[in-house]
Amino acid sequence: MTEPHWESTAPAAPAIPDLQADLDADVAVIGAGYTGLVAALTVAEAGARVAVLEAGEPGEAASGRNAGHVGPLFWGMKKTPADMLQRFGEERGARMHRLVAGSGAFLFDLIARHAILCEARRGSLCVARTDKTLAAMIATFEQWTPFGGSFEVLSAESVRTLIDSPRYAGGVRVTDGGFVNPLALTRGLVRAAKRLRVQLFARSRALSAAHDGEAWTVRTAEGSVRARTLLVGTGAYADSLFPALANEAYTAVSGMAATDPLPAEMRAAIPGGLPFVDLDDPAVFGPMIDDEGCLTVSFLADGDTVDLKMAERILRPRLRRALPALAEARFTKVWSGKLLLTPDGAPHLLELGPNAWAARGCNGFGHTLGISAARELAALALGAAPEDLAFPVAPPKPAPMPRFTEALVRRVIAPLANRFGA
Ligand SMILES: Cc1cc2nc3c(=O)[nH]c(=O)nc-3n(C[C@H](O)[C@H](O)[C@H](O)COP(=O)(O)OP(=O)(O)OC[C@H]3O[C@@H](n4cnc5c(N)ncnc54)[C@H](O)[C@@H]3O)c2cc1C
Numbered sequence: 001m002t003e004p005h006w007e008s009t010a011p012a013a014p015a016i017p018d019l020q021a022d023l024d025a026d027v028a029v030i031g032a033g034y035t036g037l038v039a040a041l042t043v044a045e046a047g048a049r050v051a052v053l054e055a056g057e058p059g060e061a062a063s064g065r066n067a068g069h070v071g072p073l074f075w076g077m078k079k080t081p082a083d084m085l086q087r088f089g090e091e092r093g094a095r096m097h098r099l100v101a102g103s104g105a106f107l108f109d110l111i112a113r114h115a116i117l118c119e120a121r122r123g124s125l126c127v128a129r130t131d132k133t134l135a136a137m138i139a140t141f142e143q144w145t146p147f148g149g150s151f152e153v154l155s156a157e158s159v160r161t162l163i164d165s166p167r168y169a170g171g172v173r174v175t176d177g178g179f180v181n182p183l184a185l186t187r188g189l190v191r192a193a194k195r196l197r198v199q200l201f202a203r204s205r206a207l208s209a210a211h212d213g214e215a216w217t218v219r220t221a222e223g224s225v226r227a228r229t230l231l232v233g234t235g236a237y238a239d240s241l242f243p244a245l246a247n248e249a250y251t252a253v254s255g256m257a258a259t260d261p262l263p264a265e266m267r268a269a270i271p272g273g274l275p276f277v278d279l280d281d282p283a284v285f286g287p288m289i290d291d292e293g294c295l296t297v298s299f300l301a302d303g304d305t306v307d308l309k310m311a312e313r314i315l316r317p318r319l320r321r322a323l324p325a326l327a328e329a330r331f332t333k334v335w336s337g338k339l340l341l342t343p344d345g346a347p348h349l350l351e352l353g354p355n356a357w358a359a360r361g362c363n364g365f366g367h368t369l370g371i372s373a374a375r376e377l378a379a380l381a382l383g384a385a386p387e388d389l390a391f392p393v394a395p396p397k398p399a400p401m402p403r404f405t406e407a408l409v410r411r412v413i414a415p416l417a418n419r420f421g422a
Contacts, residue, residue: 001306002333004065005258006183009292011117013057014190019201019223025051027381028218028227030206030241033063034366035233035359035374037189038110042378043231044196051225052198053218055205059186061237062366065337067256067298069275069286070178070367071124072104073141073149079345081143087344088392095390096346097147099375103368104176106375111180114195116188119291124177125276127159127168133280134170141172150175162272167322171276179275179288180367206241211353229381232358233374236338242352244396249348249361250341250405253301257311257331261293269325278322281421283414285318287326295329302414306336317422339364341409343400347373349380349393357381357393 032054085093128134238245277286287297342361359377362370386393
């Protein structure tokens with residue numbers, strides 16, 4: 001494995017100290033990925049004093065390693081918005097859908113408001129291989145319309161002006177979908193948080209968190225933060241700090257591969273410059289050419305280690321079929337990251353104790369579902385009643401057979417999806 005491609009394309013990391021003192025704050029946040037940073041920013045914008053503790057460096061986990069796709073209406077392609085209404089009830093389901101349908105616009109506005117340089121591109125494509133799957137895709141996207149979801153149906157010819165591919169029968173352009181350089185976004189959120197006087201500490205793992213009846217004290221190796229409210233955004237990288245988080249959702253490994261800058265004739269494979277996803281592929285093939293002209297694409301890890309050989313096996317047949325101009329594009333970087341899958345496919349807001357909550361379960365949609373959950377976490381810290389939120393708030397509950405399910409995904413479901421989706 002190499003370091004993530006984004007390390008060579010994102011602006012340098014802002015300097016952040018480690019915690020070497022005992023501090024007071026209104027809100028303590030654990031984890032400096034999208035969840036922790038967006039929650040911290042939102043709470044700080046409302047005037048609260050916030051301290052964020054990060055075990056490593058911000059963006060070193062999923063938020064700085066991901067594929068960068070922004071897919072507000074992609075959630076729900078398997079369990080549709082209608083299914084979600086049934087499961088969560090009309091009223092709560094509608095709130096949830098409005099929040100998620102608006103999540104792409106929220107993110108692009110946040111990026112603009114804080115002047116974050118992260119290669120942000122607005123608009124993304126979902127493509128289908130057959131008329132039948134295209135019709136099913138459109139029917140599902142239409143379910144988002146009453147909640148503010150905005151998209152445009154594209155014919156095969158229109159898709160071909162955006163992707164030089166013989167493979168697709170048509171698609172949908174999602175207005176508020178798009179792409180961001182994930183590490184640049186994370187570092188931009190850090191800069192924005194610093195400007196709002198959020199106190200950020202890197203290399204400062206929270207080793208214990210205890211409530212004394214009044215406030216929380218979170219201790220690191222060399223300091224502590226005392227705060228009335230505690231927010232936890234440790235995602236798939238949660239350690240044993242809150243044991244209940246260990247089994248609450250499933251952890252999956254996703255691989256990423258990137259090329260060096262491609263020659264112009266290869267870059268022309270995606271003339272529209274927008275990210276796309278092939279939803280006929282159960283392994284969700286989603287290539288993108290970034291500002292440097294490098295092809296980046298994620299894949300489902302189906303073995304114990306992610307390497308170039310695995311990336312080649314999974315991605316080469318897909319590239320040959322979908323993008324002939326990129327058939328021989330050579331991958332030079334490969335890395336991986338962990339993401340969380342919840343048993344019900346929805347984000348989870350978890351009550352960890354008095355005035356303490358965690359947000360988890362992006363299900364591979366950190367820019368949309370994950371950041372929406374982070375906003376809800378901030379709302380809880382600012383005094384919102386749980387029943388007024390979009391996502392339900394509940395104590396952590398063990399997911400059924402987590403280790404078995406994780407092994408099943410890695411050893412059976414991912415290999416089948418990789419093999420038969422190509
Ligand atoms: C390869 C890959 C591709 C993906 N592609 C996409 C995509 O294209 N689009 C999309 O929307 N989503 C995507 N995702 C999902 C997205 O990256 C995640 O949903 C999102 O980054 C999760 O953010 P987070 O802040 O919850 O967690 P993370 O970014 O993982 O951050 C958690 C942080 O908590 C810290 N931490 C843990 N324990 C402690 C402790 N005790 N004390 C202090 N800090 C602690 C960790 O060090 C870490 O930095 C992808 C994920 C992966 C792995």
